[in-house]
Amino acid sequence: MNSSSAKIIFQSVIFFLLQVVIFRNVALFDVGFCFIYIAIILLLPIELDRIIVLLIAFVLGLMVDVFYNSFGIHASTAVIFAFIRYYWANTMTPQGGYDSNSSPNISTMGIQWFSTFAIPLLFIHHFALFFIEAGGFSFFWFTLFKVIISTFFTFLVILLFQLLFLTKKRRV
Amino acid sequence: MGRLFLLLFKYRAMLVFVLLEILSSWMILSSDLSVSASAFNSSNQIVAKIILFSNATQNYFGLTTLNQELAHENAKLRQELTSLQQSVINTSNLKVDDTEIISQYEYQDAKVINNTTQWLNNYITIDKGSSNGLAPDMGVINQHGVVGKIHSVSKHYAVLVSLLHNNVLVSSKIKRTGTIGTINWGGSDPQIADLKYIPRHISPSIGDTIVTSGYNAVFPEDIPIGIIEAVELKEDKNFNDIKVKLENDFTKLSFVYVIKNKLKIEKDSIEFENFILDTNE
Missing domain, CATH: 2.40.10.340 (Rod shape-determining protein MreC, domain 1)
Incomplete structure (x- = not known):
């Protein structure tokens, strides 16, 4: 195991604990939710085998489900997220391709690329999550409002994390 | 045959995706039914x-x-x-033995x-x-x-x-009139629930207290649930549309x-023998 995969595992554990210990209790004005655990999948190396990413997403989703008492909802949406992420990353391949084993973050890709990469994916994930949870489209506008606010909330938290913990690496 | 395997191999990610989605959909659909999945x-x-x-x-x-x-x-x-x-002193002759x-x-x-x-x-x-x-x-x-x-x-x-x-239904009654209905949460506001199956000829008024009926062996009689906040009777409906403001603040x-x-099993078994179990949940 090399240092970069150790870092990814450490980061994943931190994100998961943050989700179940802190962000599980956070609801800004009853509409803003943060699902930072999805960053674990978002920040996996792009070169990683698709099937492994799907399986990681499924297991991760199930673990989150246990805490939310929502058996299956997070698992299915995390798998959707992982599936779409592959195609979206392919579409957004920068000139010269991705560095091998690099995770897509703002220090390797820049903030502009990262935003365009992350926001649509987060939106789709949150959209699926909230509408499956609501059991259909009966509260369409209210749920959509929740989706939009939560997407930006999650994105901001992911961004903050990278700004806090990746700056040191850039200065070196 | 070889080409079939080649095809399957080519779309292996898609296959895994579909399998996992089916699995998790099955979980979502079955989670309300199975009590056994407590782990x-x-x-x-x-x-x-x-x-x-x-x-x-x-x-x-x-x-x-x-x-x-x-x-x-x-x-x-x-x-x-x-x-x-x-009251016990006053009515000692009415004691339940x-x-x-x-x-x-x-x-x-x-x-x-x-x-x-x-x-x-x-x-x-x-x-x-x-x-x-x-x-x-x-x-x-x-x-x-x-x-x-x-x-x-x-x-x-x-x-x-x-x-x-x-999916939770609580058998309840309007305390003033004694009419039996069912409380079910509508899904949006944590303060408001719906009271269903109150027939047309009953006219509940705003401020009436809703309590449990004691008909199912889950809750004793007269546990408070909420008070009526709004009543609407549509022309083509058999039942009143009643909004109940819940007594409990579920956020706190x-x-x-x-x-x-202790007598639940006894009550349920005699009702089961007579085929009337679960009709008033």
Whole structure:
């Protein structure tokens, strides 16, 4: 195991604990939710085998489900997220391709690329999550409002994390 | 044959995706039905420990209000006790002799360690489980009224379906008229629930109290649920549309009481023999 995969595992554990210990209790004005655990999948190396990413997403989703008492909802949406992420990353391949084993973050890709990469994916994930949870489209506008606010909330938290913990690496 | 395998190999990611989606959809659809999957919700030991830890700090800041509420309840209970004692003296000739009926309900206090109100189907986790004699389908109340029903238990923890759950129906009645209806949460506002099946000829008025009917063996009679906030009677409907403001503030649950009904099995079995079980849930 090399240092970069150790870092990814450490980061994943931190994100998961943050989700179940802190962000599980956070609801800004009853509409803003943060699902930072999805960053674990978002920040996996792009070169990683698709099937492994799907399986990681499924297991991760199930673990989150246990805490939310929502058996299956997070698992299915995390798998959707992982599936779409592959195609979206392919579409957004920068000139010269991705560095091998690099995770897509703002220090390797820049903030502009990262935003365009992350926001649509987060939106789709949150959209699926909230509408499956609501059991259909009966509260369409209210749920959509929740989706939009939560997407930006999650994105901001992911961004903050990278700004806090990746700056040191850039200065070196 | 070789080409088939080649094709399968080419679309292997798609196949895995579809399989996982089918699996998780099956989980979502079956989760409401199966009580047995208790290892996969927050009544699981490790999960409950983590949740307890995350709630510990929050609880500390809420201690003042908690104390006040408990003191309030103490005062209320003391008052009820004195009035009961008074009435026993006055009506000693009307005493019920069957001790099994008198001590039919037993209460177990428990602390809420996890609770949601923002979803369509909400669950509550409490810190007492089968080692305290809890079992699925027991009713749960607090000092304000109905809270929910036990869904699954582990040794030290239990998960309740909150009253704020789309599939929970509570048999209830309008206290003033005695009409039986069913309380079901509409799904949007944690303060408001719907009272269904109140027929046209009854005209409930705003401010009427809604209490449990005691028809299903889960809740005793006359546990408060809420008060009527709005009544609407449409031309083509057989029943009134009634909105009930819930007594409980589900965003602030702290301590609850689980009701153990010692005569539940007896009641259920005689009803089952006569095929009327579950008709008034």
